[in-house]
Amino acid sequence: MPYGCRVTHPSPDPSRLRPAGLATRTAIEDAARTLFAERGFDGASVRGIAGEAGVDPALVIRHFGSKEALFLRTVDTSLGIGSVLDGPLEDVGRRLVAYFLDPARPVIRQRYVALAQAAHHDQVREEMNRHTAETYVAPLAPRLAGADAELRVALAVAQLAGLLDLLFLQRDPILTAADPAAVIATYGDAIQRLLTPPGPEDA
């Protein structure tokens, strides 16, 4: 039986069950997006992602190089803030805090947790720095008056990151239980003062 070995394949239609090439890549990417968001970087395993995608774990590495590279290609490091910064400068602080506190955006929380967990990998860290510079500093610093504009934007980013850290990673009970409106007002204004400090001649 020289050519009867075709029987080993249970499915006769190769274009149906076994998506070839690019299709498997996207299947892996979808599974990775889901599992990274659900369980974070450490919690999601390459084997788990491969299983979810119906694929051999080795294939994931063959296609993407490493778990870290898969993460970088999969998770959106810019958390969709671009539009938030477009509005008027005078209350961008409150808008930023409100954006991340919005309970209608649980995905943001998940992505932030996954990103923070993966931050000890060099390439992820560099990507986050690139993202800070590109998303926050570049559009915001030129609009600021006063000295040290870039530094002040970076400090504002740090302040924002601290809130997300205590809220989503550390899950501080005081902040978790606090009234979101109060947090938005108090913390948002504090960020705002870094960006647009009120002059002494202010009303």
Add this chain to the structure above:
Amino acid sequence: MPYGCRVTHPSPDPSRLRPAGLATRTAIEDAARTLFAERGFDGASVRGIAGEAGVDPALVIRHFGSKEALFLRTVDTSLGIGSVLDGPLEDVGRRLVAYFLDPARPVIRQRYVALAQAAHHDQVREEMNRHTAETYVAPLAPRLAGADAELRVALAVAQLAGLLDLLFLQRDPILTAADPAAVIATYGDAIQRLLTPPGPEDA
């Protein structure tokens, strides 16, 4: 040769080379402190700690229960800030920032990195929250005037954590290259405003 098996022990003095009981515990704790500080929580392995202490890896778990428990018993989660908060309230913000930026304190930086890396373990997270409540909120909130004292302290902690995050974990190039004095002044004052907001009748 029924009792000749003593020869298997190369050292005839048991109190010298093989410290018994409590001594091995402290040896493990010392190695853990060193390696956790040097390589962080994930980077330091139980096997590595055991090797550094000259001990079987299983013994580490037998004595401390788990890597996480060893970490909690070993690393000081209060980063030695107690005394910083004791001084006058009016510039505690700057003092806090200055404390962490002091280049003479690299240990603080190491400990913070290790803590942040381990934050996704439940018990470590709870310990950090306990530490926040005990070290910051409890002594500081009663001294504050105005509403939401506890919340404002928690927000100040968040703001401080954000700076450490971008500096020590993410290693943001802008903040890393910035003049420490400027950061202490700008960011310290921002924290200060959360704690003691200047009233409208201020000079």
Add this chain to the structure above:
DNA sequence: AAGTACGGTCAACGCCGTTGACTCAGCGCT
């Protein structure tokens, strides 16, 4: 002298990310 509790050792488990050798289908070539 027997019992027991405990410090310590050893091998193994199940997980992880990753690698290398392999099969196999498709495709262009002569």
Add this chain to the structure above:
DNA sequence: AGCGCTGAGTCAACGGCGTTGACCGTACTT
């Protein structure tokens, strides 16, 4: 038709991880 090539996919294995259970040997208790 036969050829080699390429690239997708599979499989078993590696070394490392945290952790567990069975097993010693000693020392103290009774």
